[in-house]
Amino acid sequence: MFGVVSVVFFLFNVLPGDPARMMLDQREDSEQLEAVKRKYGFDKPISTQYLYYLNDLSPISGHSSSITDYTYLEKYQGSYVPLFKVGKSTIVLKWPYLRESFRSQGKKVSSIIKETLPNTILLAFASIIIAMIAGVFLGVVAALVKNSFLDRLITIVGTIGMSVPSFFSAILFAWIFGYLLAEYTGLNMTGSLREVDDYGEGTHLQWKNLILPAIVLGIRPLGVIIQLMRSSLLEELNQNYILTARAKGLKMSVIVRKHALRNALNPVITAASGWLASMLAGAVFVEYIFGWNGLGKLIVEALNELDLPVVMGAVLVIGFTFVIINILVDVLYAKLDPRVKI
Numbered sequence: 298m299f300g301v302v303s304v305v306f307f308l309f310n311v312l313p314g315d316p317a318r319m320m321l322d323q324r325e326d327s328e329q330l331e332a333v334k335r336k337y338g339f340d341k342p343i344s345t346q347y348l349y350y351l352n353d354l355s356p357i358s359g360h361s362s363s364i365t366d367y368t369y370l371e372k373y374q375g376s377y378v379p380l381f382k383v384g385k386s387t388i389v390l391k392w393p394y395l396r397e398s399f400r401s402q403g404k405k406v407s408s409i410i411k412e413t414l415p416n417t418i419l420l421a422f423a424s425i426i427i428a429m430i431a432g433v434f435l436g437v438v439a440a441l442v443k444n445s446f447l448d449r450l451i452t453i454v455g456t457i458g459m460s461v462p463s464f465f466s467a468i469l470f471a472w473i474f475g476y477l478l479a480e481y482t483g484l485n486m487t488g489s490l491r492e493v494d495d496y497g498e499g500t501h502l503q504w505k506n507l508i509l510p511a512i513v514l515g516i517r518p519l520g521v522i523i524q525l526m527r528s529s530l531l532e533e534l535n536q537n538y539i540l541t542a543r544a545k546g547l548k549m550s551v552i553v554r555k556h557a558l559r560n561a562l563n564p565v566i567t568a569a570s571g572w573l574a575s576m577l578a579g580a581v582f583v584e585y586i587f588g589w590n591g592l593g594k595l596i597v598e599a600l601n602e603l604d605l606p607v608v609m610g611a612v613l614v615i616g617f618t619f620v621i622i623n624i625l626v627d628v629l630y631a632k633l634d635p636r637v638k639i
Contacts, residue, residue, distance in 0.1 A: 301616035306350050309605050310343060316399070316605065353394040354613070359386045395610035400602050406610040410592065414614065416490055417584070417591035421576035423507055424515035429569055432519045433562075436526020437553065443531065451523060458520030464582035466513045471586060474509060484509055487588030510587040514580055518572035525568055529561040563630065570626040574619040 316339050334340040338349050352358045357380070377391035395406035439451040475486035488506035533539065534557055542552050581593035588594070592611055599607035 298617060298620060302354060305609050305612050306347055309609055356393060357390055359388050361386050396606045398607050399604045406606050409607055410610055410614055413590055413592050413595045416589060417580055417593060420510055420514060420580060420589060420591055421573055423511035424576060425518060425569055425573045427511060428515035428518040428522055432522025433526050436523045437530060439527040440530040455520040455523035458516045463513060464586060466516055467583045467586040470509050470513050489588060489590035510583050510589050514576055514583050521568050522565055525564050529564050530557060533557040533561045566626060566629060570622050574622045
């Protein structure tokens with residue numbers, strides 16, 4: 298996470314343009330510009346700004362009691378716990394502070410991300426569930442009918458799924474199922490989970506809007522899971538313990554279900570975990586095309602508006618998700634395979 302934070306900070310701070318002017322848009326004068334630079338530390342050297350950024354993101358950080366200091370505790374609005382004092386500074390325990398949006402002035406980036414992140418998490422989990430169920434099933438079928446016409450057909454479908462870009466699949470599915478066949482499918486080309494009621498009676502859930510983006514986002518991991526499941530299961534079926542089980546007269550369905558499948562799932566779980574984390578970033582095009590109000594759509598809109606704190610905060614959330622999911626997968630390995638030790 299330290300590496301991600303460092304890369305994100307320096308990447309976005311070498312971009313041309315004055316952050317203070319971005320915040321004020323076209324309404325700035327010289328006094329306003331100086332005030333914003335002093336408030337957010339834009340007038341300080343890049344090394345000092347970097348240390349401020351690390352201090353803001355760190356759960357345990359030090360803060361001066363000076364009101365002219367950018368790290369003044371009022372910006373946390375009381376959401377911190379003082380631990381102890383070191384000279385004129387106070388060491389506090391707090392949530393990471395992602396700063397404020399340039400465009401929605403006064404609104405925290407964390408609040409903006411909280412509004413969209415649940416939608417992206419829902420979309421990612423729905424997609425990976427679809428990919429896992431269909432991928433494992435098709436991979437097992439392909440392995441059991443090795444070198445048959447059905448095996449080749451499933452392999453071709455998996456290869457196409459891995460090859461087609463998500464933005465192309467999204468446009469194609471939206472056009473076919475949300476426009477041409479809308480009368481039969483009842484699906485919309487665009488739409489988010491919550492939509493405003495036509496009669497002004499608030500918002501209501503539209504679960505059908507989840508179907509197309511979830512399927513499209515799950516197509517690429519589906520192709521990977523099919524190939525991995527097939528090759529992994531074929532390898533397990535050639536192991537000595539499988540041959541022993543078959544010699545004892547156990548049915549192939551029992552052998553696959555109770556023995557081979559569990560051991561063959563390890564590489565599949567690795568792929569699925571990687572895809573689940575990457576879906577938070579890879580959902581950008583899918584969410585934008587389908588109008589799904591998630592983190593990906595937020596990143597595109599923030600980039601169009603040069604709202605750098607929102608983009609930086611979203612990238613850090615995605616990076617943190619990668620780290621957490623990889624740790625959880627390592628723990629899950631030990632549960633699935635007794636040979637693996639944590």
